[in-house]
Amino acid sequence: MPADLAVIGLGHLGLPLVQAAVAAGIDTVGYDTDPRPCAELRAGRTPVEGSLTASEVRRMLSGGFRPTTSAAELGRVRTAVICSPTPLGPDRTVDLTALRDAARALAARLRPHTTVLLESAVPPGTTENVLRPLLEEGSGLVAGRDFHLACSPSRLDPGNRTHTYASTPKVIGGLTPACTESAAAFYGRLTDKVVRARGPREAEMTKVLETNFRHVNIALVNEMAVACHDLGVDLWDVIRCAETKPFGFHPFRPGPGVGGHGVPVDPGSLPYSGRTPGHPLRMVSLAQEINDRMPSYVIQRCATLLNEHGKSVRGARVLLLGVTYKPDSADQEASPACEIAGRLMDMGAQVGYHDPHVLDWRVRQLPVPRADSLYEAAAAADLTVLLQQHRTYDLQGLAVKAQLLLDTRGATPAGAAHRL
Incomplete structure (x- = not known):
């Protein structure tokens, strides 16, 4: 038909x-x-x-x-x-x-x-x-x-x-x-x-610009997150203040990595981009490098927090909250959660997860235990890591129940958790 x-x-x-x-x-x-x-x-x-x-x-x-x-x-x-x-x-x-x-x-x-x-x-x-x-x-x-x-x-x-x-x-x-x-x-x-x-090239390049805009700005704020932590500055308060500027600023938030279906593209590296030979978009490459480092930085923060509380990553019970790439969605495309879980496992941690949108989660083809009761799991875990801020999470209540909480999204109330 x-x-x-x-x-x-x-x-x-x-x-x-x-x-x-x-x-x-x-x-x-x-x-x-x-x-x-x-x-x-x-x-x-x-x-x-x-x-x-x-x-x-x-x-x-x-x-x-x-x-x-x-x-x-x-x-x-x-x-x-x-x-x-x-x-x-x-x-x-x-x-x-x-x-x-x-x-x-x-x-x-x-x-x-x-x-x-x-x-x-x-x-x-x-x-x-x-x-x-x-x-x-x-x-x-x-x-x-x-x-x-x-x-x-x-x-x-x-x-x-x-x-x-x-x-x-x-x-x-x-x-x-x-x-x-x-x-x-x-x-x-x-x-x-x-x-x-x-023409077609202008339409194609529009998508490249839109995607790279997101990655470059997330990379900037991810670097700011690391710098602010080293300096003892509350980045989330800095963003709150900066976004009141009515011109010349668009707020982005840091996180444990950049997921999603849109990937950064450097047209200068293409075989048929002959008009710009030898002129790659260095900003795009650098942004990707910075964003790719964020899962490692999250692992570093996890290890430091556990160590400060007299515990080692090896043998620690770590609960990951939200394993999708964006909130209130089941889409896991390029979510940094997989890399973070894998690295924690390599270090000997006992990794579990909770996500209201993902009932079965595998890392390296191996099933990861899913917590049925969020609060009980957080209370039992040595470290709870918020990777995605789903709307159903009561973050204030979670901060009370968790032994140790690392918030990579800046979603918890100030002072309630350790923030990225």
């Missing part, structure tokens, strides 16, 4: 798009080469923790959404949106394997007048230098003449009820002005505002 839209990649990017499209009355098919997410969705369950609830999935299915592993469905749509994952590889460059696979599957079935959109986070130049050749070679069609091609990088904040898909402006950069307008016509059905970029 033909559909108006095909969403390729049913992960953390594709599912919110499907939800928005179905809510707008767009007949939607979802394609993924992995049968697991399709099977989960057909059964009314979400395949991605922290993305959708079971009731939201059921509403999507009742609205006509069809998840499938059949690539034949891609040849029957007016619009195809690629939402493939683009993680960092071992060399810290973006892995475009899934995107290339999606492009080849679509190209073999691409019809004239189809609009192809890319939402995956990619380095500048990917739409023109990677996606376009694959689509043209596989289909025999020419982008900008026979079919429309544009980039509109995803802007998602999982769990955010204020900035929804509809209320968040979509940036669009088409290969030609006609491509941009075709993409704008589609996204205009889903969002309140469409922002036209000059």
Whole structure:
């Protein structure tokens, strides 16, 4: 059965798009080469923790959404949106394997007048230098003449009820002005505002700037956290005061590390960034280096606190609170909790955890014991470490119950715990 839209990649990017499209009355098919997410969705369950609830999935299915592993469905749509994952590889460059696979599957079935959109986070130049050749070679069609091609990088904040898909402006950069307008016509059905970029590279670079802005500013405040602790200065009070400035300042908070799906990208390191050879974004590299050090710094603080109270890390009972990358969400993407737990285990600590959104947690493929009773577990632990400030945590009560509490988020009342 033909559909108006095909969403390729049913992960953390594709599912919110499907939800928005179905809510707008767009007949939607979802394609993924992995049968697991399709099977989960057909059964009314979400395949991605922290993305959708079971009731939201059921509403999507009742609205006509069809998840499938059949690539034949891609040849029957007016619009195809690629939402493939683009993680960092071992060399810290973006892995475009899934995107290339999606492009080849679509190209073999691409019809004239189809609009192809890319939402995956990619380095500048990917739409023109990677996606376009694959689509043209596989289909025999020419982008900008026979079919429309544009980039509109995803802007998602999982769990955010204020900035929804509809209320968040979509940036669009088409290969030609006609491509941009075709993409704008589609996204205009889903969002309140469409922002036209000059082209695909400008749209791609917008995502790079937004992601790097977050990482660089978190790195700055993480360095401030370490410096303030060494100087005996209350960083959290400093931030409280600084954020009263009505201009020239935007508050960020430190933490045990930086998680999330957006990864910092240095366009200067790309093979096709020929206009800036030898000019990497040093600020981005330095920010990543600083943020990568934060789990080690948390471990150092843990060891120091235990030592000050006459205990060693070896044999200590350590309770980690909140193992997701953001509050009030089950999403664990790149959460620093795994590295922190692993390092504590290496040092001989007995690690347990509590998280209202994560019922089963594994580190290095090994299950970590989950505390059923938060207060009892905190009272029994030699050290409790708050890694994520879920709304359900009564931090004042927790500070009373815990023998020793390290707050890496500055969420506890002043003086109630040791803060990062």
